[in-house]
Amino acid sequence: MKLTFSLPFLKKPAPQTTSPVQQQAEQFAQGLTTVRDMIAPSAIEVDFDFIKIGSQYIRTFFVAGYPRFVTANWLSPLISFDHSLDVAMYIYPQESREILDNLRRKVGEMEATIQSDIKRGRVIDPSVQVALEDALELQQQLAKGAERFFQFGLYVSIPAPTLEELNQVSKQVESTLASLLIITKKATLQMEDGFKTTLPMSKDKLLITRNMDTTSLGTTFPFTTSELTANQGILYGINEHNDSLVIFDRFSLENANSVIFGKSGGGKSYLVKLEILRSLMFDTEVIVIDPENEYEELCRAVNGEYITFSFNAPAKINPFDLSQLSDSGENELGLKVLSLHGLFRVVMGKLTPEEDAVLDRAIILTYRQKGITQEPQSQLKEPPLVEDLYKVLVGMEETVAKGLSDRIERFIKGSMVGIIDQHSNVNIKNPFTVFSIRDLADELRPIAMYVLLDFVWTKIRRDLKKRLLIVDEAWYLMKYPDSANFLNSIAKRARKYFLGLTTITQDVEDFLAVDLGHSIVQNSSIQILLKQSAAAIDKIADLFYLSEGEKHLLLSADVGEGLFFAGPAHVAVRIIASPDEHLLITTKPSEILARKKAKTPAAEREETQPQLPAQSTLTPISLPQPQVETHDETPTPFQPVTQPRNQPIFTTVPVQETAPSEPTSASQPFKSTIEFRPVPPTTNLSK
Ligand SMILES: Nc1ncnc2c1ncn2[C@@H]1O[C@H](COP(=O)(O)OP(=O)(O)OP(=O)(O)O)[C@@H](O)[C@H]1O
Numbered sequence: 001m002k003l004t005f006s007l008p009f010l011k012k013p014a015p016q017t018t019s020p021v022q023q024q025a026e027q028f029a030q031g032l033t034t035v036r037d038m039i040a041p042s043a044i045e046v047d048f049d050f051i052k053i054g055s056q057y058i059r060t061f062f063v064a065g066y067p068r069f070v071t072a073n074w075l076s077p078l079i080s081f082d083h084s085l086d087v088a089m090y091i092y093p094q095e096s097r098e099i100l101d102n103l104r105r106k107v108g109e110m111e112a113t114i115q116s117d118i119k120r121g122r123v124i125d126p127s128v129q130v131a132l133e134d135a136l137e138l139q140q141q142l143a144k145g146a147e148r149f150f151q152f153g154l155y156v157s158i159p160a161p162t163l164e165e166l167n168q169v170s171k172q173v174e175s176t177l178a179s180l181l182i183i184t185k186k187a188t189l190q191m192e193d194g195f196k197t198t199l200p201m202s203k204d205k206l207l208i209t210r211n212m213d214t215t216s217l218g219t220t221f222p223f224t225t226s227e228l229t230a231n232q233g234i235l236y237g238i239n240e241h242n243d244s245l246v247i248f249d250r251f252s253l254e255n256a257n258s259v260i261f262g263k264s265g266g267g268k269s270y271l272v273k274l275e276i277l278r279s280l281m282f283d284t285e286v287i288v289i290d291p292e293n294e295y296e297e298l299c300r301a302v303n304g305e306y307i308t309f310s311f312n313a314p315a316k317i318n319p320f321d322l323s324q325l326s327d328s329g330e331n332e333l334g335l336k337v338l339s340l341h342g343l344f345r346v347v348m349g350k351l352t353p354e355e356d357a358v359l360d361r362a363i364i365l366t367y368r369q370k371g372i373t374q375e376p377q378s379q380l381k382e383p384p385l386v387e388d389l390y391k392v393l394v395g396m397e398e399t400v401a402k403g404l405s406d407r408i409e410r411f412i413k414g415s416m417v418g419i420i421d422q423h424s425n426v427n428i429k430n431p432f433t434v435f436s437i438r439d440l441a442d443e444l445r446p447i448a449m450y451v452l453l454d455f456v457w458t459k460i461r462r463d464l465k466k467r468l469l470i471v472d473e474a475w476y477l478m479k480y481p482d483s484a485n486f487l488n489s490i491a492k493r494a495r496k497y498f499l500g501l502t503t504i505t506q507d508v509e510d511f512l513a514v515d516l517g518h519s520i521v522q523n524s525s526i527q528i529l530l531k532q533s534a535a536a537i538d539k540i541a542d543l544f545y546l547s548e549g550e551k552h553l554l555l556s557a558d559v560g561e562g563l564f565f566a567g568p569a570h571v572a573v574r575i576i577a578s579p580d581e582h583l584l585i586t587t588k589p590s591e592i593l594a595r596k597k598a599k600t601p602a603a604e605r606e607e608t609q610p611q612l613p614a615q616s617t618l619t620p621i622s623l624p625q626p627q628v629e630t631h632d633e634t635p636t637p638f639q640p641v642t643q644p645r646n647q648p649i650f651t652t653v654p655v656q657e658t659a660p661s662e663p664t665s666a667s668q669p670f671k672s673t674i675e676f677r678p679v680p681p682t683t684n685l686s687k
C-alpha cells in the first residue's frame with residue numbers, strides 16, 4: 001500500500017472569511033512562487049518501511065534495547081559509520097521525586113518477591129536480585145543528588161539513492177549496532193513520523209525511550225573529537241576541539257617528516273621555533289636552513305652555532321664533499337654524482353641531453369683525477385673543487401663542454417666567487433646549527449640551499465643521531481625540478497638516518513604545482529596547515545580532503561591557529577608559547593624593537609621607553625653540549641601562556657560520509673577517541 005503524503009508547509013494557506021481586499025491579497029499571494037515551493041520535493045511517498053522524498057529513499061530505525069554495560073563513547077561506531085546517517089537523540093529530564101516514588105514501590109515489590117521465594121524454600125531468581133541491587137543503587141544516587149534521571153530516545157535515519165542501497169546499508173547499520181548489543185527496529189508504518197523525528201526540529205514523534213541516569217547518558221554522548229595526546233613527546237599546542245594538549249613525539253610515527261603550509265605571517269616559523277626549543281630539551285639535534293635570518297635570535301639564546309653562508313663570510317662548503325661512509329651499503333660516489341648533477345643543472349639552467357651526458361662524464365672524471373673511485377678507501381682522499389670540474393670541462397674535446405664551463409666560470413673567476421668554490425671548513429658539532437643565506441641574492445638561494453642540504457645530508461649520515469632538519473621557505477627549492485627532486489629524495493630516505501625533515505612553505509601554489517611537492521607531502525607523517533589564502537585553499541582542500549568547515553577554519557584562522565595532521569588523526573590546534581619562549585621566537589618588528597630597547601642600559605631605557613615587565617627579560621638558555629652533562633643548564637619547562645580563548649570554530653554537523661583518508665599504519669599511536677574523563681570505564685545501563 002502506498003500513501004501519498006504532503007508536508008504541511010507545502011500547503012497554500014486556505015482562504016478565510018476576511019475583507020475583500022484581504023481576500024484579493026491572499027489570492028495574489030497564492031499565485032506567487034515562494035522559496036518553499038522551490039526547495040520542496042516534487043513528491044513524497046510513504047511506504048511500510050521506507051519513505052521516498054523526490055528520488056531519495058529514507059528508512060528510520062529506533063533503538064529498542066540497550067546493552068547492560070557500556071564503555072565511554074560506545075556510540076562512536078555509529079557516528080563514524082561509513083555512510084551518511086541522520087542520528088537523533090532525545091533526552092527528557094525527569095523529576096527525581098516521581099522516580100524515587102516509583103523506585104520505592106518497585107524495590108518493595110522485588111523485595112516481596114525475594115522474601116516469598118525464601119519463605120517457600122525456592123531458589124531466588126538471580127535476575128530479580130540484580131534488578132533489586134540496581135534499583136537500590138540508583139535510589140541511593142538519586143536521593144543523594146549525585147545522579148539525575150532521564151528518558152533517552154535514539155533514532156537513526158538512513159538516506160540512500162536506491163532501494164537496493166537502502167536495504168544494504170540498513171543491514172550494515174543493524175549489524176553495527178547489534179555488535180554493540182543494541183537492538184534496533186524499523187519504524188514500520190511510522191516512516192513519516194520517523195523521518196520527522198530525525199529532522200533537526202526537535203520533535204520526537206516516535207517517543208520510544210529508555211531510562212538512563214546521568215553517567216549512562218554521559219557515555220552515550222556521541223560527539224567524537226580527535227585527540228593527539230601521547231604519553232611522550234613535546235607540546236605542539238592546544239586542541240581546539242576539547243582544549244586538551246597536543247603532545248606527541250614525531251619520531252614515533254612511521255617517518256618523522258613534516259610539512260607546514262601557511263600564509264606569510266601565519267605562524268609557521270614561530271611554530272617550528274617552538275618545536276626546536278622543546279625538541280632540544282629531549283636530546284634532538286637541530287639543523288636549520290634559514291633564508292630570512294629568522295632563527296638567529298633563538299640560535300644565540302641557546303648557544304647554537306649560527307653560520308652565515310655568503311660571498312665574504314668565512315664559512316665555506318664544497319659540494320664535492322663525500323660522506324666517507326664505507327659501510328652504508330649505498331653507492332656513495334654514484335649518489336654524489338647524481339646530486340652534483342642536479343646541483344649543476346640548477347646552476348647552469350636547462351641542459352640538452354648531450355650537455356647532460358658531458359656533464360655527467362666530467363663530474364666522474366673530476367673525481368677520478370683526484371684518485372676517487374667507487375672503492376670506499378679512495379673516497380677518504382681530498383675531494384675535488386668546482387675549479388677542478390671547470391678545468392676538466394675546459395679540457396674536454398666536445399664543443400658543448402665549452403658552453404658548460406662558461407656557465408660555471410662565474411663561480412670560480414667571476415661575480416660569484418666565494419660561494420661553492422673552496423674546501424669545506426664547516427663542521428656540524430653543535431646540537432643546534434643554523435645556516436643563514438639571507439645575504440645571498442634571490443637567484444643564488446636555491447643553489448645555496450641545495451649545497452647546504454647536500455652538505456648536511458652528507459654529514460649527518462656519518463653518525464646516527466636523532467635529528468631535525470628544517471628547511472624554511474622551501475618553495476625556493478621547488479622552483480627547479482632538480483632541487484625539488486633532491487628535497488624529495490631526502491624526505492624519502494630521512495627515516496633510515498633518524499632524521500625528521502621539516503619543510504616550511506608559504507607558497508602552496510608553487511609547492512604543489514609540481515608532483516614532487518605532492519610526493520614530499522605524502523612522505524611526511526605530520527602535516528600542519530596554518531592560515532591559508534583564498535587562492536590556495538582549494539588546492540589544499542583537494543590534497544588533504546578538507547571538509548567545508550575545515551576550509552572555513554583555515555581561511556578565518558588567527559595567527560598560530562590551524563589544522564594538525566598526524567597520520568590518520570587530525571585536530572584543530574592553537575600554537576601557544578610561554579612568555580619567555582615568545583620573546584625568543586617572535587619576529588614581529590614592534591616586539592623586536594621593544595626587546596632591543598629593553599637590552600639598553602637601564603638609565604637610557606628609563607628615558608626612552610617604558611619599562612618592560614620583569615618576566616620579559618631575556619635569559620639565555622644553554623644547550624647541553626655534546627659529551628657534557630649539563631642538566632642544571634637545561635631550560636626550565638615552559639609555562640603555558642594564558643591567551644584569550646578564541647571562539648569555538650567547530651560546530652556539530654550531521655554525520656557525513658567520511659572522506660577517504662590516507663593509508664594508515666598499523667603502528668599508528670594516535671587514534672580519534674572521545675574524551676569522557678570523569679566517566680568510569682564501564683557503566684551499568686540497566687537502571
Ligand atoms: N602561536 C602564536 N602565538 C602568538 N604569536 C604568534 C603565533 N604565531 C605567530 N605569532 C606572531 O606572528 C609573527 C609571524 O609569525 P611567523 O614568523 O611564524 O610567520 P611565518 O608564517 O613564518 O611567515 P613568513 O612565511 O613570512 O616567514 C611571529 O613573529 C609572532 O609574533
Ligand SMILES: [Mg+2]
Pocket residue numbers: 268269270294472
Ligand atoms: Mg617564516
